[in-house]
Amino acid sequence: AQKITQTQPGMFVQEKEAVTLDCTYDTSDQSYGLFWYKQPSSGEMIFLIYQGSYDEQNATEGRYSLNFQKARKSANLVISASQLGDSAMYFCAMRVHDSSNTGKLIFGQGTTLQVKP
């Protein structure tokens, strides 16, 4: 079964420090995509970063980087130099490649990040 697991319900980080949010996934597919989204209290899901299963290098987008360890089936998000505006819920998601070709996303339970001033 395809599944995303986020084991950290809540995390705290001091402003300007780095933080790692954990994500493990389960799939038997060889081709898949992994996403991280940020969801502020307003509710909108904001795309942060993407990693394809065949990408050899870890993805980076500004202060966000994805630590992709394929053999361990983990895709941790690293946020460097945390800012107060980073306080939000963070979701790891996997895009499945099935016969329907819809590319639906499977989400984890989320991690609430609070940045302390």
Next chain:
Amino acid sequence: DAGVTQSPTHLIKTRGQQVTLRCSPKSGHDTVSWYQQALGQGPQFIFQYYEEEERQRGNFPDRFSGHQFPNYSSELNVNALLLGDSALYLCASSLFLRLDGRHYEQYFGPGTRLTVT
């Protein structure tokens, strides 16, 4: 460039009633997916529409139905509302996944928060 828009923002309904939620995709996108996000949970895939047809459905009863119009906008209908239908309903738009596409994003709207009393 307008992003994904959803209406209404908030909605309160009574058990047994019917509700219609609306979504306009990001300019240039032809595919709309609907997700249900219960409080404290990750979003769950409801279904996806492309070329005015339902392409795939998640584990949701027939009370949940949808429609896509020629201009790619979409509606989500829920009949015989239950208390458990209270959630944030997210619409996501994208380009239909091409087999040669390595990466595409699903852009999410701000959501409609439905409360069933």
